[in-house]
Amino acid sequence: MTTEHTTAATRSTVYGYPRQGQNRELKKAVEGYWKGRVTADALRATAAGLRRDTWRQLSEAGIDEVPTGDFSYYDHVLDTSVMVGAVPDRHREAVAADPLDGYFAMARGTQDAAPLEMTKWFDTNYHYLVPELGPDTVFAANSAKQVAELDEAVALGLTARPVLVGPVTYLLLAKPAPGVAADFEPLTLLDRLLPVYAEVLADLRAAGAEWVQLDEPALVQDRTPADLDAVARAYTQLGGLADRPGLLVASYFDRLGDALPVLARTPIDGLALDFTDAAAANLDDLAAAGGLPGRRLVAGVVDGRNIWINDYEKSLATLTTLLGLAGRVDVATSCSLLHVPLDTAAEEEIDPEILRWLAFARQKTAEVATLARGLAEGTDAIAAEIAANRADLTSRADSPVTYDPAVQARADAVTDADGRRSQPYEVRAAAQRAHLGLPLLPTTTVGSFPQTDELRAARADLRTGRTDSAGYDERIRKEIAEVISYQERTGIDVLVHGEPERNDMVQYFAERLSGYLATRHGWVQSYGTRYVRPPVLAGDISRPEPMTVGWTTYAQSLTDRPVKGMLTGPVTMLAWSFVRDDQPLGDTARQVALALRDEVDDLESAGISVIQVDEPALRETLPLRAAGRPAYLAWATEAFRLSTSGVRPDTQIHTHMCYAEFGDIVQAIDDLDADVISLEAARSHMQVAHELADHGYPREAGPGVYDIHSPRVPSVRETASLLRTGLAAIPSERLWVNPDCGLKTRGWPETRASLENLVAAARTVRDELSAH
Ligand code: GLN
Numbered sequence: 001m002t003t004e005h006t007t008a009a010t011r012s013t014v015y016g017y018p019r020q021g022q023n024r025e026l027k028k029a030v031e032g033y034w035k036g037r038v039t040a041d042a043l044r045a046t047a048a049g050l051r052r053d054t055w056r057q058l059s060e061a062g063i064d065e066v067p068t069g070d071f072s073y074y075d076h077v078l079d080t081s082v083m084v085g086a087v088p089d090r091h092r093e094a095v096a097a098d099p100l101d102g103y104f105a106m107a108r109g110t111q112d113a114a115p116l117e118m119t120k121w122f123d124t125n126y127h128y129l130v131p132e133l134g135p136d137t138v139f140a141a142n143s144a145k146q147v148a149e150l151d152e153a154v155a156l157g158l159t160a161r162p163v164l165v166g167p168v169t170y171l172l173l174a175k176p177a178p179g180v181a182a183d184f185e186p187l188t189l190l191d192r193l194l195p196v197y198a199e200v201l202a203d204l205r206a207a208g209a210e211w212v213q214l215d216e217p218a219l220v221q222d223r224t225p226a227d228l229d230a231v232a233r234a235y236t237q238l239g240g241l242a243d244r245p246g247l248l249v250a251s252y253f254d255r256l257g258d259a260l261p262v263l264a265r266t267p268i269d270g271l272a273l274d275f276t277d278a279a280a281a282n283l284d285d286l287a288a289a290g291g292l293p294g295r296r297l298v299a300g301v302v303d304g305r306n307i308w309i310n311d312y313e314k315s316l317a318t319l320t321t322l323l324g325l326a327g328r329v330d331v332a333t334s335c336s337l338l339h340v341p342l343d344t345a346a347e348e349e350i351d352p353e354i355l356r357w358l359a360f361a362r363q364k365t366a367e368v369a370t371l372a373r374g375l376a377e378g379t380d381a382i383a384a385e386i387a388a389n390r391a392d393l394t395s396r397a398d399s400p401v402t403y404d405p406a407v408q409a410r411a412d413a414v415t416d417a418d419g420r421r422s423q424p425y426e427v428r429a430a431a432q433r434a435h436l437g438l439p440l441l442p443t444t445t446v447g448s449f450p451q452t453d454e455l456r457a458a459r460a461d462l463r464t465g466r467t468d469s470a471g472y473d474e475r476i477r478k479e480i481a482e483v484i485s486y487q488e489r490t491g492i493d494v495l496v497h498g499e500p501e502r503n504d505m506v507q508y509f510a511e512r513l514s515g516y517l518a519t520r521h522g523w524v525q526s527y528g529t530r531y532v533r534p535p536v537l538a539g540d541i542s543r544p545e546p547m548t549v550g551w552t553t554y555a556q557s558l559t560d561r562p563v564k565g566m567l568t569g570p571v572t573m574l575a576w577s578f579v580r581d582d583q584p585l586g587d588t589a590r591q592v593a594l595a596l597r598d599e600v601d602d603l604e605s606a607g608i609s610v611i612q613v614d615e616p617a618l619r620e621t622l623p624l625r626a627a628g629r630p631a632y633l634a635w636a637t638e639a640f641r642l643s644t645s646g647v648r649p650d651t652q653i654h655t656h657m658c659y660a661e662f663g664d665i666v667q668a669i670d671d672l673d674a675d676v677i678s679l680e681a682a683r684s685h686m687q688v689a690h691e692l693a694d695h696g697y698p699r700e701a702g703p704g705v706y707d708i709h710s711p712r713v714p715s716v717r718e719t720a721s722l723l724r725t726g727l728a729a730i731p732s733e734r735l736w737v738n739p740d741c742g743l744k745t746r747g748w749p750e751t752r753a754s755l756e757n758l759v760a761a762a763r764t765v766r767d768e769l770s771a772h
């Protein structure tokens, strides 16, 4: 394919870049500042150096227009709250005394002032700080950070485009401030917020910005007519300003849908759309809206949130189609590169044959620049790159790492019956009661016990060779023995081994499954200074040998009480990994489910009668638009059932999820057909128990009675009172007693005290029940 078309104006750009630096310098500097080891000036200098390195890197890669203002010490939504003056009252004094310390106080809280709530950024694993607004919120423009970072980039001689969270998305992400009525809608503040944005835009214009990008990812979710009216009002007003830069409104993560024609009718100057497979409908929607004649279209053809190389020929075909639909077409990543690691060059341990299939942030910027060149100068100008790209794609498609015929054949042979327990719940429940002999209101925990520094040090010693694996195993066995004996002494009914051998609940399994790759430096920001290294689900998945059976049976050998086996479920394995993009997610989930099914069956054969398959991510990967949800929930629940349905009726399957808002998926939770579910509930006063009851949930449930997110020890009285609340919704034969989540982040002293109180509370309420 040769494109004759030459569009000299085509530019390449990205919307944001990883902030941390190659060696997580930002994490070290920020945490050093918190501990008083790094001065504010040194922190600022480190940050400025990182921004400079990023811009240089982008410009050397051939990116024509670099983003500014996307950098953050903690979170860009928090930065937006500062930019519009939405500082909660409880933090005002701290911010006035010292803006930097006040900023971190909002992010992390202080002795007297709680932090802002944190929640997931759309369907990614990045967390933002939720703005708190109310009818009395007074906005005030503070463009200092945006202007300063633009100045820095301009001083390097670069063409720069400031990136802001757009006003509609900002308000849609906010929640009512403490004390404000729960039904307050922050979007009602739009008319008050727009003048602040107008002021920031004018400041950026004065500082030399030709263009400003306003990110409106909230518009890729289902929006009401009132929301769309707000969009029309916002951009009609901002577009009508006399003194302003060009306005580029950006969307990503899904199709823009109904908001596309609404935005196209406003006087904005450009639109950025996601054209990866997930949002392919944007192409038709754009054509249907009559395109953007005379205006700028930024085409996100390079996936900004996954780690596979681009398919150049496919992207060029899309770009060529788009040429007819806008005054000018620029090439970009689909979203900020915040969601991918920095550079594949650091991965010296990955086979070079596999490494060529992967593109991290640095490689993606080169892809964008190459595609822009191909679009501007014709495909002949990048013929060598296209040939190399085709060879890399072929290498991946043909590799035995990608494709294992035995795995595919097994997945193809799955029948509906494989995903159904052999007996209905009532029969299973009776068999389990007879087999396990548990008391009323059985007590258990969610899996992990405190991960002490000593355990982490033992793992580090194993990695560096200071301990051999025999020494490490010995250390883990000792920990398991202590955890078992502690639980027996405390009087817990269903024990766990405590998960001391797990670095992370996904990584542990990824390291033991064929088809998964681990990275050494593939850090991605999760929140603030916390970074994670998601494994790469690269090919067909199989389980070469048992992964947990040894530790679990060792724990069971130490006690007569049942020990619960502990696995991470298929949906969570996908949600916290980079997933393959060459087959439907449901197919990948099914392969992971079959591997886990083997583990579940082996645990049962080894004498384990209770097995928990955790799915804390079931809700977070729910598609952003309602239309996509039924299909997702169908494959997600099928995968869970496939992994758990191979067992006997008297083997009890548990699952666990940790969030309080699960109204949208209560039917899916029911469809998992787990015998017992534990859920987070302590903070919401057992609200989930009532939601389950309203739904008519027929099986056993343990709404958490101990909030493990805080070091606070709940008393026997308050725990018993939560249990009584639970009993009002769930009958005593079906109510379990457990904490909200695993205990790995807690210390031993508060864990001990809290679990002792939990057992005492269960006994108190059991006595009350038998007295009736
Ligand atoms: N079993 C895991 C644990 O206890 C569950 C963790 C989670 O839900 N995120 O640590």
Ligand code: ZN
Pocket: 446, 616, 656, 657, 658, 740, 741, 742
């Ligand atoms: Zn949990």
